[in-house]
Every structure is written in structure tokens, then in C-alpha cells.
Amino acid sequence: MTELQPLLSDETVILLAPTQCWSDASGAMGARPIHGAYLSDTRILSSQSIRFDGREAEVIAARPHGSNRVDFEGVLRQFDGGTADPRVRSRETRTVTPTGLDETVTVSSGLAYGIRVEVRVELGSDLARMDDIKAGLAATPIAMRREARGATWGAEGVTVTLQSDARVEVAGDGLHLVWQLEVPPHGDVSTTWRITATDKDAVVGPATTAPDWRWPDATGDPALDRWMSRARDDLTALRMSTLERAGSAFIAAGAPWFFTLFGRDSLWTARFLVPLGGSLARDTLHVLADMQGTRVDAASAEEPGKIPHELRRSTQHLGPEAVTLPPLYYGTIDATPLWIALLCDTADAGMSESEVRGLLPTLEAALAWMRDYGDADGDGLLEYINSSHNGLSNQGWKDSGDSVQWRDGTLATAPIALCEVQGYAFEAATRGAALLERYGRDGAKWRDWAERLRTRFNTQFWVEDQGGAYPAIALDTDKRAVDSLTSNIGHLLGTGILDDEQSSLVAARLISSPLSSGFGLRTLSTDSAGYWPLSYHGGSVWTHDTAIAIRGLTLAGFADEARTLSEGLLSAAVAFDYRMPELHSGDPATAFSRPVPYPAACRPQAWSAAAAIVVHTAMTANADQ
DSSP: OOOOOOOOOEEEEETTTTEEEEEEETTTBBTTTTTTTEEEEEEEEEEEEETTTOOOOOEEEEEEEEETEEEEEEEOOGGGGGGGSSEEEEEEEEEEEETTTEEEEEEEEESOOOOEEEEEEEEEOOOEEEHHHHOOOOOOOOOOOOEEEEEEEHHHHTEEEEEESSSEEETTEEEEEEEEEEEEEEEEEEEEEEEEETTTTTTTEEEOOOOOOOOOOSOOOHHHHHHHHHHHHHHHHEEEETTTTTTEEEEEETTTTTSBBBBHHHHHHHHGGGGGGSHHHHHHHHHHHHHHOOOOBBBTOOOTTTTOSSSSSSSSEEEEEEEEOOSSEEOOOHHHHHHHHHHHHHHTTTOOHHHHHHHHHHHHHHHIIIIISTTTTSSSOOOOTTTSSSSOOSSSSSSSSSSOOOOSOOBOOOOBBBBHHHHHHHHHHHHHHHHHHHOOOHHHHHHHHHHHHHHHHHHHSSSEEEEEEEESSOOOOTTTTEOBGGGGGGGGGGOOOOOOHHHHHHHHHTTSTTTBOOSEEEEEEEEEESSTTTTTTTTTTEHHHHHHHHHHHHHHHHHHHHHHHHHHHHHHHHHHTTTOOOOEEEOOOTTSSOOBBOOOOOBBBBHHHHHHHHHHHHHHHTTTT
């Protein structure tokens, strides 16, 4: 059988970093490859089912309470004649904690007489690695050992403990928990169990401080207010810290695959949330500064001054592409300029002088990386190539293997210089220079470097079609402009690399029908040969990508265009019950009343949730004009 990445769109997820739990809509786990409870990229529980006198409840509703708790409401018709007017109900309350999960089962009766109910919970575990699950690899159940008041199991540094007052039975490799409940007339009775886990090899853990951001007041727009409320819950649940800097919180990229520190994702999320104040941006800067590269190492893509891409507990082996990533991996072209931009955002928002001064050496090293390593061939532009041959072949935010292609569908060859990365670098160098000069340091050389980059960008990136001029997605190994029209151009707005006329050209393209689906920006225009609405980076809509374009349009003064894209994202948010996924289909809103899900999209995703603030800023600013 072909190994397939699990689909996610129909599954139920609750989470509180670093724990997440995936089930079907009834609360049962085990029927789908993604199902289970996870801690620290390890599946601590792979299956769970509940039977009442040998039958599963007929679940009629799942009621979430924030991001980490859900009630599964069911009926137990076997106890009152099986009519469509049931008088006996069940409720399974599942609560995820930073160390595991708590479960409570309640049986409620409206009958005039008492009933006796056997509750049997069947559990299994395989301790599978997250990268193996993503690759669709089969896992083998492990033995779970019965203890005096529960059970234990574990392997490879992970130890799991189950606590319960149930009768515990060993069944093959799994366990059964059994209770005999006496339910009184017109009454209810509950029973509970708890699973906790530890990981001696963990590198990230729960945030140890409460969030101190200040969310906007209600806008009066019910849809926008509900999106912001859901986003706040999810972003709170995604807060983590590294074990090396336990008091500093960052936002994990998303569930299930990216439940850890990602340079690019955590930086963009923090940038979106700068208007809320608080310590998140400062903490994110410090966490990543701690890991700034100091040496040249091809295997990890580390270079002096470089900001890392991701942090894991162990080496990752990513599926059929034969990609192998070390625990601390630096294979990103954009995290370093984005770190500089976030520092400038945070300094402008009121970061203390002493804290800015403390980060100036990191800033100078990051600027030097752009010049000395990011621009590997000395042509004045930032480009990447996978020199280790085991890392990511594409190292911008569109990091899939087919994400950089010509209009005819031909893949571009590396080294590749992405258009948006030149915008990030220009902004980083110009704003970084100003920040250095504010503190009495030399910034002129970085301003001069940025101007040379802008000149090169204007000379080489602009192409034309029947609709006029636009920036190409990239330059290839021969410095040819890769001519596909993509959402990448939206990232250029607000960076300073475009003049007013160029900004107008980009703004018009962003709301044109080849790019704007009505539910957000397509990653690739519909008039490209490689376009497909369910392609990961070749026609789908990514929430954060559209939000970056909205942010840029707002900064550049294109309020109407920003509102058009904002309204599209808000319509999508309503359709996804206000929890925006990582991405969705690029099918047009004129043909579909709601966006088609991308079935393997992660959710919640940090920058998709944080996009609510960008949309709020754009729509409320426009309302005031």
C-alpha cells in the first residue's frame, strides 16, 4: 500500500502546548492515521474507545470550551427502549493539559428508576514519532504495563503514566479500564482517568508565564469579533518556551506537524501581533537570538549570524523526498531579515533602550549574514541552494519542491533568489541601519548595501504580460526572471523596495481574478500551467500569505484593496467556524459558496490565527476613513 500523509480536515483537535489530541467527531481515536494524543512530537496514546454495556454512545454534539477542552455529548438508547426520545445520555469531557490529558465520563438519566452501566475504555499506544506519522508509516503497538492504580508505558526518553480507580485489564498490548456505575433515578454519575507524560529529550515545553497582550475591544462586526476570539484562544494554546529560556514565550507554528519553534512562522506571528503590545515580540527575538548561528556547518545549514528555521527533539526524516533535518536546522533564507524587521517593529513600539542595546550585536551579525552568506555569489541579492543535499530544496516560505516554477510549469533551478526575500532584506537593511544610527553605531554601509540591492531588483525582477508589468517570483541559477505571477509579490508592499508606481501595479494584480479567489490570494495565478486549486503552493490560498499582502496594502495606502482581501478572508473564517486552517483551496468564490478545505491543512496554525489582527487593523482603519 502506498504511504500517504494523513488527512486532517474532518478531525477534531484540542491542544495546549506541548500536548495535542486528535480524534473523530465522536471523540474516538484510532480509526484515522492522525488520531491520538501527542506530547513533544511523540504519540503517547494511539487509540481510545468507550463502550456502555458493550455499545458505543451515539454522539450527537461536540461542544468545544476554548482550545483545550471539548464535551462529546451522546445518547445511550439501549437503556430506555431505543426510541428517538432518549432518556439516558453520556458526556465525555476531554481536557488537554501541558503534560497529557484528563478524561471524565458522565452518565445522566431521566428515568424514574436506577440503572447499572458498565463503562469500558479501551486504550492503546504505539509511541510513534510525528515525522513517521506524517510520512504515513505504520506503527507497532507497544506493551502497556498494569500498575496498582493505573498503568505505565514508554520508550526512547518518553514515560507515560495512567492514573485511574478503574479495574485495569491487560488486553494484548493494550488496556481496558472498567467501571460498574450505579446511576440513580433522575441522576448522574461520573468517573475519571488521567494520562501524564514526560520527555527527557524535550527541547520545548509549555509557556511558564501568562500572555500579557491587549486584544482589541469588540468591533460590532459579529464575524470579525468571533474570529478574533477564536484566534486568541488558539494563540494562547500555542504558546511555548524553550527549555533553555523557560521564561520567554513564543508561538509554535501549528498542529499537528509544526508544534515547536519555527523561525519564519514565529517571527511573522509576532509581527502580526505587535499592535497588541506585551512581551511576545521581545521574547521571540531573544529566543531566536540565543540560537543565532556562529559557525559554518553544511549539515545543519548553520552560518554565522543566521537565524534558525526550526528546533526539534531529534533528527527528522521526511518521507519520500529523503529529506533529513537535524534537531536544530537553519535552512531558511528569510528568517534572518524577518528577525531584523521584528526587532525594528518592536523598538518602534516602545521596547526599552537597554533591551534594544542588548540585541544590537545580534542585529549586526544578522546584517552581516545577509551580505556575506545570504548573498552567496556576491551579486547583491539573497539566494539559496540546498548545499547539504539532505535539507529543504526550497528555503523561502513556499518550501515544497515544486513551489518555484515558470508559467509553463517548468521548475526553476537553484540557486534561487526569491522576490519577497529581496523586499525583506531591503527593509531589514534600511531599518536596521536607522536603528544602529539611533544608538550611535554605523548604519551607512547597510543603507548603501540596500540601495544596491534595490537597483538590482528593479533591473532584473520586473517582467511583463498582457496585463502589464509585475515582479517575477524569483531569479534562477542563470539570473533569469522566473515569470510566473504569484502571491509572493504581495510581500513586497510596505518593505520600501517599491516606488509608488510599482506599488500601484502590485496592488492591482493582487485583487485581479487570476490571483484573488474571493476567499483570499492564490499562491499561483490561474493562468499559469502549473496552477491547481489544491496544490500546496501552486494555487491554494494561505491565510497568512493573504494577511501579509493586506498588511502591505494598508501600509502603502491601498485601503480599498486591503478591504477587498480582508472581506475574502473573513468570509473564509466564517466557513471554517472561525478557526482558519493553514491553507484552503484556490477555487473561486463565484463558483463555491464556501471555501473547499485543503484536506491535509494544519489547524490551528499560528500565523493563520494571528491574521485576524491584520484583518481587524485593515477593516477598522478603513472604517475610520
